[in-house]
Amino acid sequence: MPFDPASIPPRLVDAARNRTLIPLVGAGLSAQAGPEYPGWSGLLLDMRDRAVHAGHLSGDEGVEVATLMGRGNYLMAAQALKHSLPLDEYLSFLQDKFDPSGVHPMEVHRELFRLRAPMYITTNYDRLLENAYAWEYGEAATVVTYQNTVLAQQRLLDGRQATRPLIFKIHGTIDDPDGVILSEWDYRKLIHSSPGYRLVLSAVFLTHTVLMLGFSFADPELRLLLETHREALKHRNSPDYMLLPRDSAGPVEVHRLREDFGLQVIAYDASADHREVLDFVQYLADQVPA
Numbered sequence: 001m002p003f004d005p006a007s008i009p010p011r012l013v014d015a016a017r018n019r020t021l022i023p024l025v026g027a028g029l030s031a032q033a034g035p036e037y038p039g040w041s042g043l044l045l046d047m048r049d050r051a052v053h054a055g056h057l058s059g060d061e062g063v064e065v066a067t068l069m070g071r072g073n074y075l076m077a078a079q080a081l082k083h084s085l086p087l088d089e090y091l092s093f094l095q096d097k098f099d100p101s102g103v104h105p106m107e108v109h110r111e112l113f114r115l116r117a118p119m120y121i122t123t124n125y126d127r128l129l130e131n132a133y134a135w136e137y138g139e140a141a142t143v144v145t146y147q148n149t150v151l152a153q154q155r156l157l158d159g160r161q162a163t164r165p166l167i168f169k170i171h172g173t174i175d176d177p178d179g180v181i182l183s184e185w186d187y188r189k190l191i192h193s194s195p196g197y198r199l200v201l202s203a204v205f206l207t208h209t210v211l212m213l214g215f216s217f218a219d220p221e222l223r224l225l226l227e228t229h230r231e232a233l234k235h236r237n238s239p240d241y242m243l244l245p246r247d248s249a250g251p252v253e254v255h256r257l258r259e260d261f262g263l264q265v266i267a268y269d270a271s272a273d274h275r276e277v278l279d280f281v282q283y284l285a286d287q288v289p290a
Contacts (some may be wrong), residue, residue, distance in 0.1 A: 057084050079184040140163070
């Protein structure tokens with residue numbers, strides 16, 4: 001259904017106009033490029049199937065992994081799966097999933113850069129965002145991960161003076177699959193051994209307006225992100241925003257996100273291809289001064 005611009009809060013429009021808006025992109029936007037890009041649940045189930053098929057997990061252990069996921073223990077399941085696969089098979093699996101051939105960025109990926117945001121943050125490992133910028137503008141964006149947050153800190157200081165976008169891949173990139181953050185131990189190391197990562201994200205939430213795209217309430221990465229940076233979120237004052245299909249969230253969840261995490265939900269009536277997300281991004285981008 002057509003997206004209703006009247007549903008966009010004026011504060012979000014002002015942030016786009018002032019270029020203080022920072023998109024935070026989740027797996028839902030990658031999924032628009034094709035089924036080759038799985039969400040976290042699909043990724044773990046595919047990894048389980050490969051481990052069982054190769055004999056690294058027994059059938060009963062594969063069932064137990066699915067049971068852990070059903071209970072919400074995604075990180076424990078991911079840790080078990082990563083530990084079960086030999087390193088070369090694990091890295092090959094990630095390459096197969098996040099570097100597929102013949103898959104190209106969608107229009108929504110390209111339109112995001114019309115926001116001229118000081119930074120683009122993503123939990124995704126794939127190259128869709130950086131490929132979209134290169135496709136549209138004929139040059140490379142600056143890409144950093146949690147391993148080199150100094151550049152991200154500098155970009156926050158440079159702000160609107162920067163000429164090229166910076167893409168902050170907070171959980172790593174498929175260009176360095178060994179550094180991808182996936183399992184329980186990975187997240188523990190990220191949280192406790194990478195203070196620059198937490199510092200930059202806290203600064204982003206404290207000083208900018210964040211717009212979350214491509215997440216859902218069922219996304220375990222979203223829950224982990226919110227819990228990890230809870231102290232930096234905006235609680236009862238000016239909120240950050242999350243675009244969600246209307247039928248994906250009940251009123252209790254929406255209220256708790258606003259009260260507990262300072263996240264205001266913007267709901268849309270989703271068509272099969274989620275065209276409304278593109279309409280939403282285009283509308284905001286049209287508000288940005290040339």
